[in-house]
Amino acid sequence: MSERKSLPVVADAPADPSRRAFMRTAAAGAAVAALSSCGVEMEDFLRGHFKEFSPDELRHVLAKVERKNLERFGKKTTVSATGPRPGVEFGYGLDLSRCVGCRRCVYACVAENNPSRQSPQIQWIRVMEMDKEHGVDLAHANHYYEADAVPRPGKFYMPVQCQQCRNPPCVKACPTQATWKEKDGIVVIDYDWCIGCRCCMSACPYGARHFNWATPTLPADELNPHQHYLGNRPRPKGVVEKCTFCIQRTREGRYPACVEVCPVGARKFGNLLDPESEIRRVMETKRVFVFKEELATHPQFYYFYAT
Amino acid sequence: MRLDTHALTILAIVAAALASPPPAHAAGGNPAASPAGPTKSTKSEPSPEPANGAKARETAEGPRTPPLIQAEPPPFSEGIFPCSGCHVDPGDRTRRELTFHEDIQKVFDHDSNARWCLDCHDAQNRDVLKLASGETVPFTESYRLCGQCHGDKYRDWRAGVHGKRVGQWDGQKTYFLCVNCHNPHTPGFKGVKEIEVDGKKTTAPTLEMLRPEPRPLRPEEMRRPVAPKASTTAAGGR
Ligand code: SF4
Ligand code: SF4
Numbered sequence: 001m002s003e004r005k006s007l008p009v010v011a012d013a014p015a016d017p018s019r020r021a022f023m024r025t026a027a028a029g030a031a032v033a034a035l036s037s038c039g040v041e042m043e044d045f046l047r048g049h050f051k052e053f054s055p056d057e058l059r060h061v062l063a064k065v066e067r068k069n070l071e072r073f074g075k076k077t078t079v080s081a082t083g084p085r086p087g088v089e090f091g092y093g094l095d096l097s098r099c100v101g102c103r104r105c106v107y108a109c110v111a112e113n114n115p116s117r118q119s120p121q122i123q124w125i126r127v128m129e130m131d132k133e134h135g136v137d138l139a140h141a142n143h144y145y146e147a148d149a150v151p152r153p154g155k156f157y158m159p160v161q162c163q164q165c166r167n168p169p170c171v172k173a174c175p176t177q178a179t180w181k182e183k184d185g186i187v188v189i190d191y192d193w194c195i196g197c198r199c200c201m202s203a204c205p206y207g208a209r210h211f212n213w214a215t216p217t218l219p220a221d222e223l224n225p226h227q228h229y230l231g232n233r234p235r236p237k238g239v240v241e242k243c244t245f246c247i248q249r250t251r252e253g254r255y256p257a258c259v260e261v262c263p264v265g266a267r268k269f270g271n272l273l274d275p276e277s278e279i280r281r282v283m284e285t286k287r288v289f290v291f292k293e294e295l296a297t298h299p300q301f302y303y304f305y306a307t
Numbered sequence: 308m309r310l311d312t313h314a315l316t317i318l319a320i321v322a323a324a325l326a327s328p329p330p331a332h333a334a335g336g337n338p339a340a341s342p343a344g345p346t347k348s349t350k351s352e353p354s355p356e357p358a359n360g361a362k363a364r365e366t367a368e369g370p371r372t373p374p375l376i377q378a379e380p381p382p383f384s385e386g387i388f389p390c391s392g393c394h395v396d397p398g399d400r401t402r403r404e405l406t407f408h409e410d411i412q413k414v415f416d417h418d419s420n421a422r423w424c425l426d427c428h429d430a431q432n433r434d435v436l437k438l439a440s441g442e443t444v445p446f447t448e449s450y451r452l453c454g455q456c457h458g459d460k461y462r463d464w465r466a467g468v469h470g471k472r473v474g475q476w477d478g479q480k481t482y483f484l485c486v487n488c489h490n491p492h493t494p495g496f497k498g499v500k501e502i503e504v505d506g507k508k509t510t511a512p513t514l515e516m517l518r519p520e521p522r523p524l525r526p527e528e529m530r531r532p533v534a535p536k537a538s539t540t541a542a543g544g545r
Binding site for chain 2: 106121126143148255285
């Protein structure tokens with residue numbers, strides 16, 4: 001049988017250095033050709049991982065994002081990369097006995113985090129309407145409910161967003177390490193490293209990840225100029241995004257946008273390592289559960305009943 | 308000053324349970340008088356040991372005190388305050404239908420079989436409220452009145468679990484009052500609306516329930532119309 005190599009085969013022994021150098025140049029050349037046709041700059045493609053940036057590189061990259069924002073939206077923005085604080089581990093509490101399902105949180109999140117508005121419409125929070133009779137049961141959940149007034153009789157509401165798992169299946173599934181968990185618990189995505197394979201989306205048991213199937217539609221006048229590199233900076237087409245606990249706000253000490261807008265005060269946020277924080281108070285005195293506990297994702301997002 | 312919510316909570320509960328806090332506590336510095344004795348009380352002694360046994364948190368910058376700011380309460384109905392404008396003397400104290408205040412009587416739903424106006428309003432001085440102990444409290448501290456029956460909610464509220472706070476999770480916060488969300492005469496939560504008082508944003512309870520924001524689009528509603536030869540590398544790309 002004659003030897004036919006229809007697929008590229010990796011040689012057992014390392015190829016001789018000169019050949020490798022040639023291959024690299026050739027590959028880079030091909031890449032340049034391929035990339036320039038889809039609008040990606042070589043520099044972005046070849047740069048190191050976010051976690052390995054030197055302060056200089058980071059500054060350069062942030063300035064570049066700001067420049068691109070200006071080109072794309074004609075608006076000045078500030079893009080930070082504020083890191084996690086030592087001694088802080090974020091915890092989020094959502095009071096199911098209070099939520100009335102008004103969806104104010106959904107739209108406050110949209111206004112804050114610069115997702116695509118229409119085609120695709122991306123919303124990081126999904127409020128599910130469920131039957132009191134059945135309890136928390138996805139078989140009786142509907143997030144497309146419409147009503148003149150909420151809460152509707154016999155119903156309760158369960159908003160779902162990224163649960164910032166301590167054991168995040170999405171991170172394990174990502175082939176390029178474009179998504180990872182930070183020290184304060186926020187699971188972040190570097191949109192420049194995301195290749196859009198959507199492995200993380202299929203791995204996430206909470207439907208928390210959303211894909212930019214087309215270039216996001218985001219009117220310039222709705223752009224939130226206060227941005228974080230790993231959070232609400234505008235996304236390109238073909239990348240995945242999700243809730244980051246409003247990283248651009250919470251890393252600066254502020255409450256997330258959904259906490260501040262909720263008209264019934266159902267949403268609680270704070271530092272799990274601070275014994276005096278509101279979230280610790282919830283953990284210590286209320287009936288608390290995590291969603292899909294049996295999957296051992298160990299969320300940092302807790303549902304509770306205050307009454 | 309360092310605020311100790313848990314210890315204050317206990318004080319509050321004790322105060323509510325005894326329904327007769329010692330007069331000294333009723334003064335401005337009374338920690339039970341506001342969620343964390345925040346804005347005015349500067350001299351109340353911090354308790355070293357919070358009620359739940361958690362150690363007082365001292366950081367490098369010294370004891371950490373999240374400053375709490377009270378949201379503006381919703382305004383009184385137009386032209387109704389001060390009540391002493393009409394109520395000059397104690398008048399008839401028997402429980403009855405009034406010939407005035409029908410807007411309140413119409414909606415009154417606050418254990419209405421058992422209670423009426425003078426259970427909370429002071430008969431001698433209509434410009435203040437009255438606790439079960441007979442102690443009077445100003446309208447600005449109405450949460451103390453609420454707390455004497457709703458002790459569990461009061462306790463949660465003081466810890467930031469019931470009700471809402473905005474601002475910094477690790478610093479200055481604004482807390483909302485009972486009356487920002489609950490109409491005292493028909494306190495079951497229905498809805499709230501945003502209002503402005505003295506140029507500051509706050510909320511007021513409404514008698515209507517909230518209308519939900521629009522539902523998300525279904526996937527089939529999101530498809531872009533197929534434009535002939537639509538550019539895929541629009542300026543919006545990378
Ligand atoms: S804003 Fe609050 S009450 Fe309304 S849906 Fe969101 S969590 Fe529920
Ligand atoms: S909820 Fe989904 S996206 Fe968020 S950390 Fe968990 S697996 Fe990842």
